[in-house]
Amino acid sequence: MRNAPTILHLDMDAFYAQAEQASKPSLRGKAVVVGGLGPRGVVATASYEARVFGVHSAMPMGQARRLAPNAAYLVPRFSFYRSISEQVMGLLRALSPLVEPLSLDEAFVDLEAGEAAWDSESARLAGIRLRADIRRVTGLTGSVGLAASKMLAKIASEEAKPDGLVLIEPGTERALLGPMSVRTLPGVGPATGDHLRRAGITTVDELAEAGEDELVRLVGKAHGHGLYAMALARDDRPVVAERETKSVSVEDTYDVDIHDRTRVELEVRRLAERCVSRLRGAGLSGRTIVLKVRRYDFSTLTRSETLRGPTDDPTVVREAAARLLDSVDTTGGVRLLGVGVSGLADFTQEDLFAQAVGEGRDEERAEGGGEETVPAAAPVVEEAVPAAHRWRPGHDVRHAEFGPGWVQGSGLGRVTVRFETPESEPGRVRTFRVDDPELESSDPLPLVRRPGDGAAIAAAGSGAENPGVSAGNS
Template sequence: MREHASVLHIDLDAFFASVEQRDKPSLRGKPVVVGGVGGRGVVATASYEARVFGVRSAMSTREARARCPHAAFLSGRFHAYRETSRAVMGVLRELSPLVEPLSLDEAFVDLAAAGLPDLDEATVRAVGEELRARVHEVSGGLTASVGLASSKFLAKIASEIEKPDGLTVINPGTERDLLRPLNVRVIPGVGPATVERLRRSGVYTVSDLEALDEHEVVQLLGKAHGHSLHAMARGEDDRAVVPEREAKSVSVEDTYSTDVTDRELMADLLTRQAATVAGRLAKQRMSGRTISIKVRLHDFSTSSRSSTLPAPTDDAALIARTARGLLTDLDTSGGVRLLGVGVSGLADWVQEELFSDPEPPEPSDREALDRLAPVVRRPEWAPGSDVIHDEMGAGWVWGAGRGVVTVRFETAETGPGPVRSFAQDDPALHLWQPPPDDEAVARAVIPPSGT
């Protein structure tokens, strides 16, 4: 454990929704929900105005609409989120060479590597406040919550205490007093299954877990998990801030607007996802040995299957064939809500002689794309998408249907703008498209709009 609160955790508040409010002046101060906008969509982020009504991340869009019907439901614009994230991460790297991004909107920073003259409470608090001001400046007005502590675990907890738009310093020596009354869920690695196991043993708070000796925790949760949680309950965490976080897997999944019952169509869907995964592997110059599929059935039960190859691959056809083979082991007669393909056991090489594929791709590998469009394609005029009109200028899709697109013409700089409706085939109205790479990553970060 460190002697100073030199680990900083920063979390951009309601990031996706805040970017939308920044770029859409008419939505500022109003509830905004970003994610899948269809009946089976999932909330990626909700603005704080929407959270007042009980809307939360990972909630179904259907429930979110029931709780907050007057919110703006937007499908998300990954290009804007990535651009903003890059600006913020640039500020963090100016502060310290040791920055560990966790996602687009979250990172750890090691202040011990920042060359500061002192690391006392006054100094690290001043650094945190200055950082929040710089982030507000480079992001176009977004707020961030910052936590400082002697470890990554505690710094992350600290950033939640004064959220949103706050800063908290946990001074060394006070960690246990702060942790003890908190729910055991605050400890990394304590998910629903672990919570239930602990509950059956009368463990609800960190204090309850701390009271158990290490042998009891190991017996209850297993050796590796037990040792880790026993230490965390005492505020002990010596994990370093690692600038380059190595990817453990590459995957993609889609939730469908209607249950898929056709096995051939399921195979085509897996083929399409395998191609996407292979493309991401190739871009990262990576390969993987373990191919897995994820299947959520009509009754919401979820199953997974995996197969480990003798050597790594990034070949789309091989990944697709393996995924389709794994599907044969599952009973999908009742229909499928979600399918996913992943590759893990990553390496930075491919043993090509073992995985050369002299045979041409199966017909279904190519024909699948045409058949899949109605099932998984993001709506062309998705709510929130950027548009350009030859006369009216820049705006965003307010809504679309029955051959009509309604646009609000405004940008971050203009203030709230007028609303106009056009025919979808109006030659003066153009949908602004991000680069192809942005679209590919967006499908992994924002649930598909039609789901």
């Protein structure tokens, strides 16, 4: 580990929801939830206004609607988010050649490698400038953590949320981590946390006091060694530039073991849909579907199936995951489930026979009743998709008379559109027939920095943000 806090972790604040608020003036300051809106949809991101009501990522969308019935519910626009992410990643690469993206909205940066920082003060100033540049270029906010290791930088950025900066001084790590919950550490989910709690271990200090041998006995060799090292604030992992993504996966650890087989099947379906959402967000597809099951006794099973070609079709991934689950005995209870896709590519190989005989397969999929059933990369001819299914909440449209806007909702043969742009005032709402010939889908408009942002940035750079040079401030 280094002796200066020159590893930076950036995490954009409620990225998808914040991007939607920035592009839609009528939603600024309002509760916004982005995710799958079908009957099995889950929340991808919730704005901080929605989080006040208890809405959070990975929550079933039906539960979110009950908690925040008046929020705006939108489907993701991944191409739009990618365009913003590319701008942010460009700013990071201007700081250092060592930038390790973790997702569209999160990355590590080795400031020392780019000579952007060499001690605490220069690192703090680099973090302040980065946040100001992100606000200037995109109009969005991000939280920054600075520390001598990747683990601590990520913990610092979490402490900084929302819209803040926290720097952990080398030598203060143990004192900072000690009173924190074991759940703060990477890889400690609800099940492991509960297992440790039953052993009388709830804080990082208590992890360290338990000792390595006891942790290995409690949670296994690999996990035990890792936990003990993290409890002592040891992490010498380097920042790896532009590492090649080998797989995309999601997993959930459950507070209480799941014994009901139907519930297990439902969870696997949801995980498959989340995995595909993440896969599409990265602009990827994959050939091999992987199912991970950790049972009540901590034994972990993996099953995989390799397809004929790469896919990002949620139906294909769901069905493959369900077939893999058929080969796993879950009668004793399940504490963790995961679905992943490997053998990645940046294209999809559709069913050539189906394409040869026409678009029937795609029409059938579009008729299925939810936007999540329509594969983003499928070669669907526009006329083959029923008009009602083209108008998804949040997506961009243009009307021949009223100009650009976005879909607020649709149903019963009607589509409601709010006409506004990122730089306009909140716009008016109008309703049209779903087959109105003057209404068409359009590409997202770019974000434009609004007047006054420069003053806000100057205020932030002058110290108004309280950048937290002492550990734990936010």
